[in-house]
Amino acid sequence: MSNRLDQIAGHLNYPKGMLAGQVAIITGSGQGIGAETARLFAKEGAKVVVADVDAKKASDTAAAINASGGSAIAVAGDVLDDKYITELIKKTAEFGNGKIHIIVNNAGYTWDGVIHKTTDKQWDTIVALHCTAPFKIVRAAAPYFRVKDGEPRNIINISSTSGIHGNAGQINYALAKAGVTGMTKTIAKEWGPQFGVRANTVAFGYILTRLTAAKEAGAFVTTPDGEKVALGIPSAQKASGPNEVQQHLDIPLRRPGSATEAASAVLAVASPLFSYVNGQTISVTGGRNM
Ligand SMILES: NC(=O)c1ccc[n+]([C@@H]2O[C@H](COP(=O)([O-])OP(=O)(O)OC[C@H]3O[C@@H](n4cnc5c(N)ncnc54)[C@H](O)[C@@H]3O)[C@@H](O)[C@H]2O)c1
Known part of the structure; x- marks a missing residue:
């Protein structure tokens, strides 16, 4: 027990940082919440792998971390x-000298549609993106997590209130983000007992990221077969929503969160604090949907 406490105290040693000596993959870390998570992890001493389909944004994020004294590489891809x-x-x-300690499965986007208009492609893409890809990443990383070296190991899967409560217009995303919680608990149950993961x-x-910005801002992603998917929420929908939503009356803190606040919660979960x-779903919502 005291060894464990010493270990935790060691990780809390400032200025090395709470994640000193750990190697972390953060998918979708070229921008938004993922980029902030990469920055905060690096500030806490982690060596960070910036993984994003947008190669330019991935290398910019890694370069900014390295320029400010952290350690990061970009590995771009889908x-x-x-x-x-x-x-x-x-x-x-290779970057971690044979070790990987943290995976944050964060990459993703929404491709919304009401139930009767959602296509098979919309459905399959969103399920593949938010469930199948994180599973395959975790499975591929198994040799680095099923180890007994006394070092911490953490997997954090990013979900959404849509996955917990459902959301009109997001049948595919709600299903996929709900699936994430079952996957997370299964990892906790399989790899906790022997390996302490x-x-x-x-x-x-x-x-506040491009996913929730005005659709008219023009952000889009391209599916593997070249289809453009526009991101964001139409301004008309934002303006015509219930008054309660427009004024954030549905959020006890009465405001949306910043990417930094969202990333800070991810850091907290990854930290020795x-x-x-283990196996929990932490809601980062300003109290919405209580
Ligand atoms: N912004 C919100 O309000 C909100 C709410 C709930 C959940 N989320 C979830 O948080 C995560 C991050 O979202 P964000 O708001 O920071 O979005 P974002 O669009 O700002 O960032 C997401 C990043 O993921 C990357 N990405 C997308 N598809 C990819 C792929 N196939 N392979 C590799 N990289 C890919 C994008 O290039 C982008 O850089 C997502 O899983 C999203 O569903 C966001």
Whole structure:
């Protein structure tokens, strides 16, 4: 027991940081919540792998971390591509001298539609992106998590209030983000007992990123077969929503969260301060949906 406390105290040693000596993969860390998570993890001493389909944004994020005294590499690619997943794990293990301690499965986007208009492609893409890809990443990283070296191991899967409560217009995303919680608990149950791996879900509410910005701003992603998916929420929908939503009356803190606040919660879960929190879904919502 005292060894464990010493270990935790060691990880809390400032200025090395709470994640000193750990190697972390953060998918979708070229921008938004993932980029902030990469920055905060690096500030706490982690060596960070910035994984994103947008190669320019991934390398910019890694460069900014390195310029401010942290340690990061960019490994760009699409988590829907099996070959990329193999490469991501291989390059991370090389960067980490044979170790990987943390995976944050954060990459993702929404492709909304009401139930009767949602296509098979919309459905399959969103399930593959938010459930199948994280599973394949975790499976590929198994040799680095099923180890007994006394070092912390953490898997954090990013979910959404849509997965917990459902959301009109997001049947595919709600299903996928709900699936994430079952996957997380299964990892906690399989890899906790022998290997001490912690696995938790962090579910966000309304966080200010391009996913929740006005659709008219023009952000989009491209599916593997080249289809453009527009991101954001139409301004008309924002303006015509219930008054309660417009004024954030549905959020006890009366405001959306910032990417930094969202990432800070991910850091908290990954940190030794949460060393006995396992298999949980942490809602980061400003109190919405209580
Ligand atoms: N913003 C919110 O309000 C909110 C709410 C709930 C959940 N989330 C979840 O948080 C996560 C991060 O979202 P965000 O708001 O920061 O979005 P974002 O669009 O700002 O960032 C997501 C990043 O993921 C990358 N990405 C997307 N598809 C990818 C793929 N196939 N392979 C590799 N990288 C890919 C994008 O290039 C982008 O850089 C997502 O899983 C999202 O569903 C966000």
